[in-house]
Amino acid sequence: MNPCFPSLSRRQLMCSALMAALLFSLPATALAYIDPGTANILVQAVIGAIAAAAGTIAVFWSRIRGLFSSKKSDDKKSDNNSTQP
Amino acid sequence: MTAARRIGGSFRDPSGQVFENNGRILRSVSTAAAVKFDRVLASGLIDELVADGSLVPTKKVSRELLQAEGTQAAYALEHERIPFVTYPYEWSFGALREAALLHLKIQERALAKGVTLSDASAYNVQFVGAKPVFIDALSFIPYEEGMPWAGHRQFCEQFLNPLLMYVWSGVPHHALFRGRLEGVPNGLLLSAARWRHKLSLNALAHVFIPAWSERALVSRPERASGAKRPTLASGRYLAIVQQLSRWISALSLPTRKDRVWTNYASDNSYSLDGRDLKVRFVRDAILADRPRSVLDIGCNTGEFSRLALEAHAGMVVGLEADPAALELAFANAQRFNGPFLPLYCDTANPSPSQGWLGRERESLNERVRTDFALSLAVIHHMAIARNLPLAEVIEWILSTAPAGVIEFVGKQDPMVKVLLSSREDIFPDYTREEFLKLLEARVKIVATAELPSGDRTLVHYRAR
Numbered sequence: 001m002n003p004c005f006p007s008l009s010r011r012q013l014m015c016s017a018l019m020a021a022l023l024f025s026l027p028a029t030a031l032a033y034i035d036p037g038t039a040n041i042l043v044q045a046v047i048g049a050i051a052a053a054a055g056t057i058a059v060f061w062s063r064i065r066g067l068f069s070s071k072k073s074d075d076k077k078s079d080n081n082s083t084q085p
Numbered sequence: 086m087t088a089a090r091r092i093g094g095s096f097r098d099p100s101g102q103v104f105e106n107n108g109r110i111l112r113s114v115s116t117a118a119a120v121k122f123d124r125v126l127a128s129g130l131i132d133e134l135v136a137d138g139s140l141v142p143t144k145k146v147s148r149e150l151l152q153a154e155g156t157q158a159a160y161a162l163e164h165e166r167i168p169f170v171t172y173p174y175e176w177s178f179g180a181l182r183e184a185a186l187l188h189l190k191i192q193e194r195a196l197a198k199g200v201t202l203s204d205a206s207a208y209n210v211q212f213v214g215a216k217p218v219f220i221d222a223l224s225f226i227p228y229e230e231g232m233p234w235a236g237h238r239q240f241c242e243q244f245l246n247p248l249l250m251y252v253w254s255g256v257p258h259h260a261l262f263r264g265r266l267e268g269v270p271n272g273l274l275l276s277a278a279r280w281r282h283k284l285s286l287n288a289l290a291h292v293f294i295p296a297w298s299e300r301a302l303v304s305r306p307e308r309a310s311g312a313k314r315p316t317l318a319s320g321r322y323l324a325i326v327q328q329l330s331r332w333i334s335a336l337s338l339p340t341r342k343d344r345v346w347t348n349y350a351s352d353n354s355y356s357l358d359g360r361d362l363k364v365r366f367v368r369d370a371i372l373a374d375r376p377r378s379v380l381d382i383g384c385n386t387g388e389f390s391r392l393a394l395e396a397h398a399g400m401v402v403g404l405e406a407d408p409a410a411l412e413l414a415f416a417n418a419q420r421f422n423g424p425f426l427p428l429y430c431d432t433a434n435p436s437p438s439q440g441w442l443g444r445e446r447e448s449l450n451e452r453v454r455t456d457f458a459l460s461l462a463v464i465h466h467m468a469i470a471r472n473l474p475l476a477e478v479i480e481w482i483l484s485t486a487p488a489g490v491i492e493f494v495g496k497q498d499p500m501v502k503v504l505l506s507s508r509e510d511i512f513p514d515y516t517r518e519e520f521l522k523l524l525e526a527r528v529k530i531v532a533t534a535e536l537p538s539g540d541r542t543l544v545h546y547r548a549r
């Protein structure tokens with residue numbers, strides 16, 4: 001299990017990184033004889049792995065933000081309380 | 086009783102096609118599709134989506150209603166009629182984003198019920214006011230564990246890529262989508278991508294990796310037929326849908342203040358008195374005619390569309406050629422207390438009939454069947470800015486509805502003076518008198534009013 005992307009296996013992570021590196025200089029070419037949807041279906045396991053990683057990051061990030069925002073609202077509450085006579 | 090007529094655009098689907106019979110919208114369900122669709126119905130998904138307004142009201146009816154067309158069908162589905170059919174190349178950015186989010190929300194809810202969607206066509210979403218509604222009940226199919234998302238590429242081309250193209254490069258999707266009915270291909274989007282876009286996990290997953298895969302397939306097509314059929318775990322399927330939802334709901338256009346029309350309501354040639362008179366005139370005309378539907382030609386941000394709704398018009402469809410004003414109009418439409426749908430339309434070049442045999446997508450003129458047309462300060466843009474013959478402009482406006490209000494802006498108006506300052510005045514017949522003469526020859530004039538400032542005349546007319 002990878003500590004940074006818990007939902008990605010080491011192999012999937014390596015594969016994604018390699019693809020990302022390859023992609024930086026790629027133009028797209030039209031498909032003439034193959035059903036266009038095939039290109040996406042063939043790599044959906046990789047897309048799914050990245051999406052799962054992105055989901056984990058999103059949850060993690062919202063928890064961090066939640067931590068700060070709840071602290072802020074707590075601060076506000078205590079501020080309000082302190083102004084009570 | 087007239088024969089059931091097949092509606093263009095539904096002929097590609099072997100599961101069933103859409104017909105119109107005496108104003109009723111019917112969908113045939115083939116015997117093969119019925120087996121699957123009965124399982125979808127049993128899941129309860131259809132009832133649930135209809136109940137919360139995500140899916141157009143749909144019920145099972147006898148195939149007899151399809152008449153001769155229905156001999157091969159197991160049964161038919163009847164859908165509630167969409168008041169005004171529109172296409173993605175007419176939607177604002179905001180509307181396309183709402184349609185994309187509806188598709189994803191439906192996909193997510195379907196998965197929870199063991200159902201999925203067989204495709205991801207943007208044409209399967211329609212709008213009632215500013216609210217998107219899904220119309221293709223037959224694209225729901227039972228989900229089997231491991232099934233990949235068959236519509237991913239279509240979703241990207243028809244929803245994601247046009248939105249990204251707009252955000253990344255500032256190029257609105259309307260002309261691109263109208264020119265290529267399947268949407269914006271990856272190749273075109275990649276030309277708008279910058280380095281910073283390549284650092285996004287979202288873009289990596291849904292733009293760059295599919296583009297790489299496409300390229301790999303072109304050089305080694307045997308990859309498509311070889312190996313075993315790719316599978317996708319249901320958790321990952323859901324993760325893809327949720328990632329796209331998060332990404333698309335966060336997409337927005339950069340705010341630009343250099344557009345002409347977004348400030349039009351506060352920046353025009355008439356005074357507050359003139360504005361009050363115009364508001365009263367339009368309101369009285371709509372109250373008198375009580376139209377069920379209004380077409381607001383050159384709706385700008387929807388100020389007079391709202392007025393029409395407040396005067397109890399049943400619904401308003403707006404046409405606007407400026408993308409920035411259109412975005413504001415759609416944002417307003419989401420807040421209005423009534424159905425208002427602003428659409429992208431250059432009135433000098435409205436959406437044509439196009440697609441297969443030129444009949445797959447109907448022209449705007451064929452779809453417009455409104456009761457009342459508001460043409461406020463648009464005639465000079467068509468007749469002077471675009472050199473269209475005044476008589477033909479009037480003919481076109483009159484063809485959209487049997488009644489309405491036209492605001493004629495004469496050559497002494499400051500806005501028309503600006504329009505003419507940079508070009509030769511080749512419009513000797515562009516006068517108030519000529520305008521009224523042309524109008525009177527075709528319709529009955531109910532009322533007229535002169536605005537106290539500028540050179541503007543309001544006319545309320547009805548068909549004879």
